[in-house]
Amino acid sequence: MATSALRTQVSTKFNESIHKLLAGTNTGGRAWTYTLDYLRPYDLKDRAALLRPKAGFDQAKLREALVTLHHSRQLGPLGEAFLEDVRKAFPLIEREINHYMATYEQTQDPDVFRQLLSRLRDWYNAWKPPNACAPSTSPPHQPIPNAPEPSLGLVFVLDYTQAFQTRLFASLPPSFAAGLKHLANLCLSPESHPPRVGRNGEPIDMGKTWTDVDVLGLLDRYESVISSVAFESIEKRVAETCPGKWDQPMLASLRLWMSQTVVQWMLEVFVRPYHPKGDVQPILSNIGTRFDYHVNKALCDVRISEIWDIIIDYPDTLAALEDLRECLTRVDERGALVKALRKQNATRLLHPGADTKVILGQYVSTIKCLRIIDPPGVLLYKVADPIRQYLRERPDTIRCIVASLVGDDESGDSLIEDNEPIQPIQQPEAEDYSDQNWDPEPIDAGPEFKTNKPSDVISTLVSIYDSKDLFVKELQVLLAQRLLAIKNNDMERIDKERRNIEILKIRFGEAALQVCEVMLRDMDDSKRTDGRVQDQKKSVVHPTIISHHFWPSLESSDLIMPGQFQGLQDSYAKEFSKFKPDKKLKWLPHLGLVTIGLELEDRTLNVDVPPLEAAFIELFSQRDVWTLDDLIPLCRRRGQERGCESADDVGEYGRTERADGEFVCVVGEGGGGRGDEGHSSLSTHALPAPTAAPNLPPVQTVQQQQAAQMHVHWKFVEGMLTNLGSLPLDRIHTMLKFAPGYDMTVDQLGSFMEAARREGLVVNQGGQWKLNR
Structure with a gap:
């Protein structure tokens, strides 16, 4: 027994068959032919076709034909036949496109391209069927139940x-995209192109052109x-206006230009055809967000390429740094910034040709700039690590850091700003997770990064080393040198x-600088003691009397001052006792300065010379000519280092009494010149003046002290390996702790042992580790 669904299906098929049979009648055939002739595409260049517009068809007859086709369900096949006619006629359009x-x-005339777009729309409109061609009239045949209205x-x-x-x-060739882009550039940047006019001399309405493109x-x-034109215009604007302008913010002006130019143009192209009078503010915000990102991206790329020079010119580049900070919150370019800055540092900074003070200055500027860009310090940690290691x-x-701490006038610009507050050296602290203001580490922080409170520049520089004891020792050395260089007890x-x-x-605490207090007290006591002796x-x-145990090691010398100098020393020592x-x-x-007067035949000179030069001058006051064999015992340790030269094979030196004499070889340091420039002229015949030797510091530096101490420690290491054989580094370090003056870490000892290995000792x-036999 048939179901209701089956009966309905059979009834539907039967009705369709009936209507297909009706389509074959003369009435259906004439309706089909008349309607298809009405819809058939025609050639716009055919004048005969143009004289037969669609409006000339009999509308009543057309309506009757559509009703017949509708009730016979032939509108679908009619559409297929019409589209086939369009396919066959489309070569007409292709020929115009190619032309x-x-x-x-x-x-490369954009007006030709605009004409093509207008012509294509004319073809589209000419072939376009009407949306609704049939009225709601009763058909001549019995309508099918639930059938749609004839249309x-x-x-x-x-x-x-x-x-x-x-x-x-x-049908469009590959060059069509380039032409459309050219036209878009013309519309977006009209100031860079001459105004376009049509054949009638009136300006071309580019709004109509974009309507054609949309249709x-x-x-x-x-x-x-089309969007790439907007992006490229943003990049061009940034490239033309932003490079090198670091003293004023640029991001706000770029955003204003973008909203007034690029966004408005995009609205005219994409939005106005659909919302000619409606509220486009929601759409505007979406488009603006997209282009604002590209503005930030373009400006960020420019500033990253200039970051090295921006850091050099800080603080004049504060506005550029603030722009870069805001850009990095919108675009993910932090990795590019770190990569670019590390590359620039490796190429232009971290090499033997760069002075240490220059490196420190750039490092300090890097610290200040990156703290502005990234307050948590992740970028600074990644960029500064190679600088700190170098x-x-x-x-x-x-020594350079300490010189800035004490305000060394000869070291150039200080690393510390005058308005920077003075605060104790901050040591790294463990994270306190119970802190109510605790924040998690940034997402791009590495596993070794630790979030710390921002410290001052000096604390950051001191943290380059594991301990601040090295700085305290260098402070003592530098203070000793500066105090010993003071003349005439300059209070x-x-x-x-x-x-x-x-x-x-x-900064370092009172306990760390007790030795410096003793040195300053020695200077006061020295002046007071000298006053008592002079009384x-x-x-x-006028000696500077210091406490040997509280001052850094001074350079030793076995120089014995000759003649009157020795007598003056003995007399002063007697009164001191x-x-x-x-x-x-x-x-x-060998330390200090001697003020002497030279009475020669034609002039009298008053000069300040080092003790070694004073000793030579004193010798020539006792005898006019000295042989090299007589001078060697005096100058063996110091004079040969200072440039004492023999002028002939005999090795005799004489004294020049007159400024126009033939002897011009200057003995000792103090700069090239003749005897009338303040130095004793001693030689046997004319020679060019030797280059002055550099002033060696009277106080041993920390490195010199460490080298001397490590020479002692090597003796201990050598004894261990001789007696005990092979030992691990930790065992050597533990045993060296019993050696006097040993304060190295395991890493420092490892570096020392590596240096000994390179020397072939172990x-x-x-x-x-074992000795290399």
């Missing part, structure tokens, strides 16, 4: 539009091409050093 594109490729309908038009655009897209479906297909390997890094300079020490107490017996000798009988002076005659096998 216009060939002309454009030869002339071509919107679907008929959509099918035509899709077919037309498909054929059109397949033809080219907006969707070439959206990326500075740690330089022997004069500590103003001594007070200046005392103020420096008081400031450093705040007992006037003397031209009367004042302090429990103490004894140990002279360091070998390392499986982590065991």
